[in-house]
Amino acid sequence: MGKFEKDARELLEAIGGKENINAVTHCATRMRFVLVDDAKADKARIEKIPTTKGMFTNAGQFQVIIGNDVATFYNEFSAISGIEGVSKEAAKSAAKSNQNVIQRLVGTLSEIFTPLLPAIIVGGLILGFRNILEGVQFGGSTIVENSPFWNGVNSFLWLPGEAIFHFLPVGIAWSVTRKMGTTQILGIVLGITLVSPQLLNAYAVNGTSAAEIAKNWSWDFGFFTMDKIGYQAQVIPAMAAGFLLAYLEKFFRKYIPEAVSMIFVPLFALLPTIIAAHAIIGPIGWKIGQGISFVVNGGLTSSFAWLFGAVFGVLYAPLVITGLHHTTLAIDSQLIADYGSTNLWPLIDLSNIAQGAAVFAIYLLHKKNKKEAEISVPSTISAWLGVTEPAMFGINLKYVYPFVAAMIGSGVAGMVSTIMGIRANSIGVGGLPGILAIRGTDMAKFVIPMLIAVVVPIILTFFFRQAGIFNKIDKVDAAAQGADFTMDxxxxxxxxxxxxxxxxxxxxxxxxxxxxxxxxxxxxxxxxxxxxxxxxxxxxxxxxxxxxxxxxxxxxxxxxxxxxxxxxxxxxxxxxxxxxxxxxxxxxxxxxxxxxxxxxxxxxxxxxxxxxxxxxxxxxxxxxxxxxxxxxxxxxxxxxxxxxxxxxxxxxxxxxxxx
Structure with a gap:
């Protein structure tokens, strides 16, 4: 009898038997199971097994802590169960079947954006600073209009700041290929084709007529044309194209002989992806954006404007994730042209503030985690200066519950702002400095929804974490947090x-x-x-x-x-x-x-x-x-x-x- 044969047999029965195991592997200290049904695992019985030192479920895996002897234990468990182990990556893949759609989506976003965070955070801080230089007015003119020095600084900061977001699709396409284990340089090339200077910049599309695009910004192939439109700062087109490239590369590698794969696999994977990105994926994104613009415009002019304020406040942050939030700039500009002010920009500004407040709440909850503070602190500053991507992709989407708390806080603040009739004279200044864009008669009133956008997300973030609502990875032990704890x-x-x-x-x-x-x-x-x-x-x-x-x-x-x-x-x-x-x-x-x-x-x-x-x-x-x-x-x-x-x-x- 092996050293762990008795305990391994006991664990097999306690975990629900062979038929309840979808996959099994091990790491340095733990057995890692992907179970068909976690509920069939008898945790109390497993705890009593002498060799086991605890268990927990994480990312769809049921993990049993064994210790230093885990490799020996694993071999004996495999012999008794008749189950061959799989690689850690295969176990992770199988574990996804135990995760819901939201968990998979958030996990994918996290894996894609984590390598991009340093650039996104730096870009967010710089753009927020440029928002102040270009938007804050003194005596009827902005800082850059008053000062040649700050005008020069503002112009120079475009290079590291806004350029990061303009070329974000390059980083996204690269990160997708990195995650999928395919050729990363092809991802970079794909990203460049989405933001090439030969294309009409995404920021200029809303201000360019369809006739001009058809005349000056399209490829004419004789029997059909294709728009030359860039996707600067857009997330969804870059992600979709990146995944298409990765899957095509994997497909062709299976069927193209290795002797010529270096030539034909990149060719057959990259060219169809570029065509699809510009002919299908991108245009669909723009159609979605146009539909959203129509709905927003209708909501602003209806008798249910207060309800629109709440709904738009809730949904604006998800729009930022897709990159479709740029379409609202055209609506804002038209409202200012027609009425001299806009009641849409205050809602956008409140969403910025709410996302920053949720990140700040996470900082307060996790302030002993110095590594996370390196992300949460600058992300809070960036959001409160009007750029929320670092906050959302760096912290809020990772934990989910602060993102939801910010959405709700933004919705409440947006409803109050709309009811109070608050309007902005200009756009571009976001976050806390955004109050400077509000028309003079509404500035004092705007303080109320601003406070709501700060207080509500912070309270809800604390509550959701404590109650475990929208919270799968950051659950709190009430005892550990001091619910029954008295300090001298x-x-x-x-x-x-x-x-x-x-x-x-x-x-x-x-x-x-x-x-x-x-x-x-x-x-x-x-x-x-x-x-x-x-x-x-x-x-x-x-x-x-x-x-x-x-x-x-x-x-x-x-x-x-x-x-x-x-x-x-x-x-x-x-x-x-x-x-x-x-x-x-x-x-x-x-x-x-x-x-x-x-x-x-x-x-x-x-x-x-x-x-x-x-x-x-x-x-x-x-x-x-x-x-x-x-x-x-x-x-x-x-x-x-x-x-x-x-x-x-x-x-x-x-x-x-x-x-």
């Missing part, structure tokens, strides 16, 4: 002030293991709040004994009433949180006993909490315990030694260095 404010503030002002930079605090057991990477934690580092960085310990001791000399700054989590502050100001188990707050203190109270002084190795591991597992809960440094703005945590490994309480697992 005096202790905390005093320690923080001391750490900032009295502790010398470079001071290092050694953090000893508070438990006996196996220490693993924090990313293996089942709860994404811990696994993604949202609460702080550190390690995760699978305890072998239910005794939690002090990891250093310090003070108890927090103790949950349910005794399942405790916060400490070292004498040098490092803050540590130890959370025993996942969702163990639901035990209401059963199985836990504390030997300290909030405000107590503790010494290294002092017993603080005991817990009944068997009882906790019998109740269906994991005992994995994150140990994290929560004040990373002051102390930099670093892991000591290799992970995973067995560790005894008192052995150093982390250091926290004063920044």
């Amino acid at each position: 404010t005096a202790i905390l503030e005093g320690a923080q002030e001391a750490a900032k002002t009295k502790i010398a930079t470079g001071t290092t605090v050694k953090v000893a293991s508070p438990l006996n057991g196996q220490v693993c990477a924090l990313s293996t934690a089942k709860d994404p709040v811990f696994g993604e580092g949202l609460m702080g960085q550190g390690v995760m310990i699978e305890p072998s004994e239910g005794v939690l001791v002090a990891p250093f000399d310090g003070t108890v700054s927090a103790l949950f009433p349910t005794k399942h989590a405790i916060g400490l502050i070292s004498d040098t100001g490092a803050e540590l949180l130890m959370h025993i188990g996942m969702d163990t707050v639901k035990l209401d203190g059963k199985g836990f006993e504390s030997f300290v109270k909030q405000g107590d002084r503790v010494s290294l190795g002092q017993k603080m909490i005991t817990f009944d591991i068997d009882f906790i597992k019998q109740e269906g809960f994991s005992v994995e315990t994150p140990v994290i440094v929560t004040n990373q703005a002051i102390f930099q945590p670093d892991i000591v030694g290799n992970l995973p490994r067995q560790i005894s309480s008192g052995a150093t697992i982390l250091t926290a260095t004063k920044i």
Whole structure:
């Protein structure tokens, strides 16, 4: 009998048998299953298997944590089940069958736009700044009209700023081919054909008559013509063309001999795609845009304008994703020409503000995640300056729920703006500076919908995350977020002030293991709040004994009433949180006993909490315990030694260095 044969057989039965497994593979620490029906997996039974150390579902995969011996376990599981493993990519592909359409769409958008984020964020910030230079008026003229210097700066910033969005289809087509594993240079060439200078710029299409396009901007093939129209800043045509190119390349590679594939595969894949992009994909996009323009114009002139304000406010952000929002500029211009002002631009401006507010809420929720802050902070600034693509593609669409919160907030603000009859004298200035484009009699009134566009998305983003609404990847453990958590404010503030002002930079605090057991990477934690580092960085310990001791000399700054989590502050100001188990707050203190109270002084190795591991597992809960440094703005945590490994309480697992 193999080392894990009994446990592997038990896991096979607990997971629903061979017939419930669609695909299986493994990584460094986990068995990764794609199940036919996740509900058939008996999680309580799996928890009791000695070899398993927890489980969770992510991206359509049911993952069972095994540890260092996962490769051996996997081989024995395959022998018992008779199921051959697949590659990780094949498992991911199979896992998509467990994802709904929205999850697949968001996942695809995320994979395509993630490599483009640095350029989009920089371009968004620069365009927002140019919006101010070109739109803010002093004494009847703009900044660029008053100052030769700022006019020169504005002109120069077009190069890195607006150029990024003009040529965005090049990046999108490249990223699609990168995701699909096809020839990336063909994606770049395809993208260039969508924005070539030989084409009529997409920004100029709405101001060019059909007659002029037919005369000067079309290819004449004798028995048919094709418009020479570019797709600058457009997302959908570039994505659709990119996927068509990738699928054609894969198709022809199957049938064209390898000896001549380098010649004919690119030719047969690229040329039909370019033709389709200009003859079918692009024109359909413009027809959709024209239809939207007609609906918008009708809504603005109807007796149900207030309802239109709400609907347009909700739907404008999705229009930005498609690139069709450019069609609204023509309507705005015509309204200003006919009536001297437009009530459409205020709605657009409010949508900018709402998307920025939702990103700002994510920053507040995830502020300990420094890597994400590098995206969320500039994205917030960019959106509040009128350019929302970095916010939407960088953060809001990734999590979904802030995007929905922003849409709702924009809808409410848009309805209020329309009811109040707010109009703009000009267009182009977006975000918070957009108030400067509002006609003078409406400026004071516009503050109300602006506040709504900020407050409502922030509140809804917090609510949706807490309630798990529109939220599949960022669910919050109420205990981890402090729903039943009381902090000794005096202790905390005093320690923080001391750490900032009295502790010398470079001071290092050694953090000893508070438990006996196996220490693993924090990313293996089942709860994404811990696994993604949202609460702080550190390690995760699978305890072998239910005794939690002090990891250093310090003070108890927090103790949950349910005794399942405790916060400490070292004498040098490092803050540590130890959370025993996942969702163990639901035990209401059963199985836990504390030997300290909030405000107590503790010494290294002092017993603080005991817990009944068997009882906790019998109740269906994991005992994995994150140990994290929560004040990373002051102390930099670093892991000591290799992970995973067995560790005894008192052995150093982390250091926290004063920044």
